[in-house]
Amino acid sequence: MKTFIFCLLISTTSMFSQEINSVVESLNKDEIYNRVSGEPALTNAKNYIINQFKTLGLEELTDGYTDDFEVKSGLSLGDNSVSFGLIVPRMGIPMDRIKPSIQNWEFQKDWLPLGFTSDGNISEAEIAFVGYGITAPGYDDYSGMDVKDKVVIILTDSPEGEKSEKYNIFSSYEYKVKNAQKNGAVGALFIKAMGDSANVFEPVIVDKFNSGIVALQANRASLERYFPKKQALIDQEKAIRETKSPKSFILPNVKGNINLQLETKAFKYSNVYGMHEGEDNNRNLIIAFPYDEALSDKKIEDYLKKQNKFYYESGNNISGIATALELARRFKVNPAPVNIVFAALSGDEPNLEGARKMVAELDERVANSSAIFYLDNTEKIHKKHLIINSNDPLIVEKFRGVEAFKTLNAEAKELDARDTNPIISKNKKYVRVWNKLRSYPPAKREWTESDFAELNEYINLLEQTIRNLTQE
Known part of the structure; x- marks a missing residue:
């Protein structure tokens, strides 16, 4: 069987x-x-x-x-605006008599607030490029610069790139905006360092840290148009990286206007x-x-x-x-x-x-x-x-x-x-x-x-x- x-x-x-x-x-x-x-x-x-x-x-x-x-983790924007007045020199007309051409920036395309920004109303402020916005031993982007009541343009990262042990503690947004405020600036425009993500905004996350001044992130391509040809943004950035020395200056013939009123949103x-x-x-x-x-x-x-x-x-x-x-x-x-x-x-x-x-x-x-x-x-x-x-x-x-x-x-x-x-x-x-x-x-x-x-x-x-x- x-x-x-x-x-x-x-x-x-x-x-x-x-x-x-x-x-x-x-x-x-x-x-x-x-x-x-x-x-x-x-x-x-x-x-x-x-x-x-x-x-x-x-x-x-x-x-x-x-x-x-x-959690308060978002920002509600009211009637906010960012614009720049560009003065184009004309032969025979004094600069102080030329009416600036106002160029309005578009929210989300040209700018976004940073999560730790303060409210503010800035009118016809001069614009200063201060490199990486760092004051460190042997290196100071604010050396010889008077940025009182001005809006400063600050690059992310450091003169040695993103991963730098030497400048690690000086590379954060928080440090840079506080350093700008310490030097008398009324606003800070952050732009990404050159690279693949140069025009990518950071997510707007409400932070318990408060900058004390207006702090925005700007589209690099939108902002570099205001740099003079002989001092183009990319050339200044490369020069800082190569020489490890600041290249700060006041942008000629440009004034900035920022009106920022924010409310935090609770989720x-x-x-x-x-x-x-x-x-x-x-x-x-x-x-x-x-x-x-x-x-x-x-x-x-x-x-x-x-x-x-x-x-x-x-x-x-x-x-x-x-x-x-x-x-x-x-x-x-x-x-x-x-x-x-x-x-x-x-x-x-x-x-x-x-x-x-x-x-x-x-x-x-x-x-x-x-x-x-x-x-x-x-x-x-x-x-x-x-x-x-x-x-x-x-x-x-x-x-x-x-x-x-x-x-x-x-x-x-x-x-x-x-x-x-x-x-x-x-x-x-x-x-x-x-x-x-x-x-x-x-x-x-x-x-x-x-x-x-x-x-x-x-x-x-x-x-x-x-x-x-x-x-x-």
Whole structure:
């Protein structure tokens, strides 16, 4: 008698794909997609995550899982204007009798305020170019210059470029605008140093620091037209870089007018916290992930809505959210010996406000956590490259030692000093998980079965490392 044994093969990759596809599909729906403050989609996304936390059996750490807060993170512009009066010399007519030609600047095209600017009304002020606006040992852009009651034009970076140890403490916007004020200037126009992003504005983020004077960022191409031909902006900048000496001067025949009246806008956000409780209730490990939207550009939004497909960057951090929810599912099935806290952070675009609020609200848990994993954009774009950063060299080595990590196109290294996440100051075992490349608008490629399988490998790696940390 022959016995036949039938084996039912179940594809775990396929099951996993269904789980992740469900999250991706939900977060790409019109009612959830545009997750920016003030949009119903952000509230819908919050409610979706709360329902997922409930389904996955996470305990509440705050009433209704939420931690609501308000942040002044935008500027409301009233009747503001920037213009320049250009005097064109005419033969036989004294300069003081020539009526200036007024050239009005266009908001967002020619100028934007900086988030720390003060209000102000400046009329017919002289304009001075002060190079990089730095006063440092052996170098002073204000040497021999009288900029009292003038508007100064300041380049970003330093005479030695963007990454200069010598001028590092003198290169920030805050230092430069305070130095301008100290020298008597009534306004500062910042322009980007020459390069690919020379005409790209910085996002307007309200800062607690206040400049005390009007501080704007100007389009380089719009401003360089006022420089005399013999002292062209690009020539002056190159000369400073080459000689490492200032080339400051007063722009002839140009007067500036700036009227700036601003009001800060308050935005409402909510973090969502949940926890799988462990046997050792005194130990915690936190998995944090932002869920608000970086892509608020209407053109990108419209483009995506016309597509009947889902893309890697079709919404900010979709796969990061999916990764966190999958980890929550796994730790429900196979609990860890310590508390695993899941923190969905809002207000993280663009100023990490959600992380700041988490540090304040979960202060003790954050400070005493075995580690904090921050899942920030784990999408894979153009090429598949996962980066694990940590401020703890031992954690970096743990990742490098995991066999699965060696088979992935991945990299583990100590944290870049430029990462300013406030969690770092509270916890010495901060781990950032992110993709090296980002692409806006999104890459035109659907998620495939192999893509889900690779993301599954990433999550397996994270789960294994997290479990190793919780056993210590």
